Amino acid sequence: MFNQYFQPNDILIIYPELLLALFAMGVMIIDLFLDRAWKVLNAFTALVGIAYAAYALYRLKSNALNLSGYNHAILNDSFAIYFQFVFLIATALVILISARYLSIEGENRGDYYALILLSLIGMNFMVMGIDLITLYIALELMAVSEYILVGYLRTNRQSNEAAMKFFLLGAFSSGILLYGISLLYGISGSTDLRVIAQRLAERPSHDPIALVAVVTLTAGLLFKIGGVPFHQWLPDAYEGAPSTITTFISVAPKAASFALILRIFIVGLKPLETSWVPVLSVVCVLTMTLGNITAISQSNIKRLLAYSSIAHAGYLLLGLIAGNEYGITGIAIYFLVYAFMNIGIWTLVVAMRRKDLIGDQIQDMAGMIYKNPGAAVLMLVFLLSLAGIPPTAGFIGKYYLFASVIQTHHYVLAVIAVLNAAISLYYYFRVVVVMFMSEKTDEEKMTLSPGVLTSLAVTLVFTLLIGIYPEPFIRFAQNSLSLFQ
């Protein structure tokens, strides 16, 4: 009886997630016994949890275990482990910058960290799952935690509105996704992606039911990464959410959703490649172009970065359209790079927040070079990296993605992508112009908490290091190629 449901190995495979779950509950309980002045300890508890989970994951990576468990519902291959490392890094950086920001907003409670850890668990299962039901439940665990976090500033109307929009549209898109999953199950009689791939290969191509399944799955998944035409929620949610949460959802859940898309499309829907590649190509072009062009006219830095993040989702779709080793490596390395450069720039946006200043208008940065020269130069580096200028890390990511579509002879896509990268330079540099060439409007300097400083140091070092010496990171990212096995 014992062996039928459960192998002792199963516990080892999800050991990092078990630790995270324990720490998530621990943070909530410890928070109850902390005085207001000691709430910062919650951040430490969460960080310790992440450190333990990272160590457990490292052990898992080096042990040659049988990494498939729970009746083949979970496959913790090196693709999954790579992405889990990306999530852990991103989450740790976000927690570092949260403590000060939350105390300024007056919402310094322990459930914030618990929700972030729960969301992290959801993301980890999203990359480990190979079974559609597991994947869906993991996706919901991530999404529900995000909905709550976006509305975390209870007295802030904008935050509430953002959470409501995000929740309603998110629930709707999950429904569509579930519909696609049910159709796939109806076709193949299994929820295992590998079995689905076999069954789909046996069916005639251009099977109408299979096409409907692909379309609904694509629609549901594109919502999660903010692909056009399912992007409307994204700028509102990014603007209304607490800045630290925007930092979080612009990196980790986006990477998780992308990993999920890779798993579903490259493993499960590979036989239908001829039907989803044209659809995704159109979406990719629209996403890049709309994201970049709309970003030009934004005066709010959070909205600007939101549209820029839509555009980046477009670049990342290139890797999926190519679908070859270069493309997958490109997506993997891009998310590692994106985690550092995007969290870097958001850290500065978070640090702009003072008691008397929201700090989310581009004009608030006027004359930053005179007030905080260090911060202004850091911002310049991160913006250059987002635009993909060497020697920053963004260049490596873009290089792999663009090269992958050239390898598969999608020349038009490559040209449009490069043109878009040029457009993005314009609005990134609009921020630089305001920082470097406008007169300062007030004298008050930014105060950087130790957490923010650590986060900035880490993100800066890696943004430059990956750009200058990318080989070890690319080798690390090539772990994700286990997707093809």
Next chain:
Amino acid sequence: MPRNYIPILIFITLAFLFPIVTLAILRWVRPSVPHKAKLSPYECGVDPVYQPRERYTVRYYIVAILFVVFDVETVFLFPWAIRYDVLGLFGLMEMLVFLGILIVGFVWLWKQGALEWV
């Protein structure tokens, strides 16, 4: 294959037609004598004293959450209790883990003051 769905199609058509046809025929047959008592929400009850859309305290949502905690607990406890002899020690351990997680949530609610009526 599509032939198997024909009964469903017939059923859906019937389901849509039935109320439409019934209402149409009744409209034609019945006498129309509207007066105030007939139009009130409860024709044969006491007259409403105030609007039913009343405000009630938002604290009820905490009761709802507490209900979910115990409801989910029971839903999972019943099947386990029935198959207890088969599941044995393994089942007991699983249940203890599950209850532990629920109890953490419950303790948290309690300490937050959710059980105190203001």
